[in-house]
Amino acid sequence: MSLENLCKLIEEGDAEEAKVLTEKLLKDGVNPLEMIDSLTKTMAHVGDLFAKLDIFLPEIMLSGEALSAAVEILAPYLEAAGGREVKGKVVLGVVKGDLHEIGKNIVKLILETNGFIVKDLGYNVDSLQFVKEAEAMGADFIASSSLMTTTMPRQLEIIEILNSKGIRDNYKVVIGGAPTSQMWADKIGADLYCYDAKSAPELFSAVLAGK
Numbered sequence: 432m433s434l435e436n437l438c439k440l441i442e443e444g445d446a447e448e449a450k451v452l453t454e455k456l457l458k459d460g461v462n463p464l465e466m467i468d469s470l471t472k473t474m475a476h477v478g479d480l481f482a483k484l485d486i487f488l489p490e491i492m493l494s495g496e497a498l499s500a501a502v503e504i505l506a507p508y509l510e511a512a513g514g515r516e517v518k519g520k521v522v523l524g525v526v527k528g529d530l531h532e533i534g535k536n537i538v539k540l541i542l543e544t545n546g547f548i549v550k551d552l553g554y555n556v557d558s559l560q561f562v563k564e565a566e567a568m569g570a571d572f573i574a575s576s577s578l579m580t581t582t583m584p585r586q587l588e589i590i591e592i593l594n595s596k597g598i599r600d601n602y603k604v605v606i607g608g609a610p611t612s613q614m615w616a617d618k619i620g621a622d623l624y625c626y627d628a629k630s631a632p633e634l635f636s637a638v639l640a641g642k
């Protein structure tokens with residue numbers, strides 16, 4: 432049984448078998464970050480099937496649940512690999528109107544296991560709440576996830592609120608999520624776009640160091 436089999440189980444939405452195989456692959460020494468990469472690609476493929484009407488919402492939901500179940504098994508293995516020094520404070524959430532939280536949960540896990548303190552605001556988070564929570568926490572980063580073209584403008588809204596309060600320079604604004612891009616980050620004036628969760632710790636540190 433290989434990583435390919437695990438991807439198949441996620442696609443089929445078989446959470447129970449996915450958990451068993453995730454455990455087995457980890458014991459066989461497969462890198463947990465490599466697993467997350469492959470599973471993320473599988474979910475993108477599931478999304479394409481949905482877009483083509485080859486599958487419907489219940490199937491996506493089952494795949495999402497299976498992926499979350501696998502990530503739960505992966506969590507302690509990532510934690511074991513993490514560092515201890517505090518590298519920065521992050522307010523993280525999924526923007527208003529958007530319920531896609533799996534990617535955000537992975538980002539949280541990877542940041543935390545790499546020495547960042549993360550305040551997880553959950554999903555469907557009002558733009559003003561990102562800002563209020565960042566002020567309350569004294570955060571270094573405001574990081575938002577958007578999975579739909581219809582909710583991406585909320586990432587701009589967060590920056591507009593910071594500008595209107597005159598506190599834009601107090602925070603590094605980070606954006607992520609499948610439909611977002613470097614081009615979108617440049618357009619809205621975000622400090623950082625992250626393509627995936629794996630690269631987040633290094634990129635966050637570089638942006639904080641002004642590199």
Ligand code: B12
Pocket residue numbers: 470471474475476477478479481482488491492495528529530531532533534535537538574575576577578579580581605606607608609610625626627628629631
């Ligand atoms: C799973 C899923 C769902 C699940 C969500 C379950 C959950 N608890 O999260 C359910 C079934 C609930 C769902 C519902 C809907 N969905 Co949906 N869904 C998906 C799907 C298949 C996968 C998303 C996912 O979890 N991927 C896996 C994770 C790990 O990847 P990721 O989120 O991209 O995150 C990675 C990176 O992007 C990055 N990252 C993400 N965020 C951030 C943030 C920061 C700060 C950083 C640093 C990095 C980062 O790190 C992650 C790991 O590397 C996508 C397809 C796709 N291509 O994305 C469609 C998709 C996003 N959904 C879509 C749609 C249309 C819907 C619905 C409207 C369906 C409907 N008709 O009701 C509803 C909307 C609900 C809402 N209001 O949000 C469309 C969106 C189209 C658009 N407008 O852009 C997509 C693209 C499918 C499609 N091709 O049509 N969905």
